[in-house]
Amino acid sequence: MKYLLVIALILGVFWLWRHNRQVENKAHQTPPAGKKGAPAKALTEMVACPVCHVHLPKSEALPGGKGFYCSEAHRREAES
Known part of the structure; x- marks a missing residue:
C-alpha cells in the first residue's frame, strides 16, 4: 500500500511539473497585448518600370510623363 502511495505522489508531482x-x-x-491584429509592416504600392519591367516601391520610383521609372536613364529613354 505504501508503494502505491509513493507512486501516486511521484505521478502527481510529475503531472504538476x-x-x-x-x-x-x-x-x-x-x-503583447497592444500588438494584436496590427500588421508587421505597412504595405507599399509597387509600380513597374515601362522600360525594363522591374517592380519597385512607388516611393523609390522616379515619376515621368508616361509612368514611373526605376532610373533616370530609363526615364530619358522612354520620354525621348
Missing part, C-alpha cells in the same frame, strides 16, 4: 511547463510555454508564445 509538466502542466506548469505547458502554461509557461503558452504565456511566452502570445503576442
